[in-house]
Every structure is written in C-alpha cells, then in structure tokens.
Amino acid sequence: MVNNADKKYSLKTLGLLTGNKEVVIEDVPQNVLTIAEVVDDPDKLPYLIEGIKSMEIEDTEKFRFVLLRVQIDSMLHMNEDIERYQKRLYVAQVIEKLLYGEILLAEGKEEEEEECEE
DSSP, rough: OOOETEEEHHHHHHHHTTTTTOOOGSOOOOHHHHHHHHHGGGGGGHHHHHHHHOOOOOOHHHHHHHHHHHHHHHHHTTTTTTHHHHHHHHHHHHHHHHHSSSOOOHHHHHHHHHHHHH
C-alpha cells in the first residue's frame, strides 16, 4: 500500500491500471487514482460516480485500456475470490459504459455470436 493525499492505494492495483510493474505514485494521473480507489473498494462507486463521469481524460483510447486491464485481470482471477473479482469486473464495466457508451469486450463477444449464427 502507498499513501497519497490521505488515501491508500494498492501498488498491485496501480501497476495493473498503469500497465507497469514499477509504479511511482507521483506519476499516476488523478483519474487513474480515482479508478484505483473504486477497484480496490467497489462499494465506493455509487459515491464517486459523478466525479468519474466528469473526469478530464487526455487520451480516451489509452484510458480505456485502464478499464480493459481490470476486466481481463478480474476474469483471469475470478476462481480465486469470485465475489471480489465479480465486483471489480462490474465496476470496470459500469465505468466503461458510463464513459464510452459501450463495453469493448462485450461488443467483440456479440459480434462473434452473430458470426456463428450466420
């Protein structure tokens, strides 16, 4: 755990979100810290939803990968702690839907199903 502005963040979570194993907390953008906060404690999502919706995101495509990494990691580790990883998956999907209007992984899955039906 690392502290920043009276908040604690998991280095493992920050590494996942940034895509880097070595993380320097000062280099992590505030919007990623907000996502880290709800990924580590999904029950905070209802209280932070307005702040998340109004986040200033410089590179929206790159930021989407932050959410995608959480979804992939959650699916990969689901059998370890189903409740914890189901909540993390849900949080990442809700945020992605809120910011982008659709869930990238779900869209690909729907297209695959349509192709199989043809």
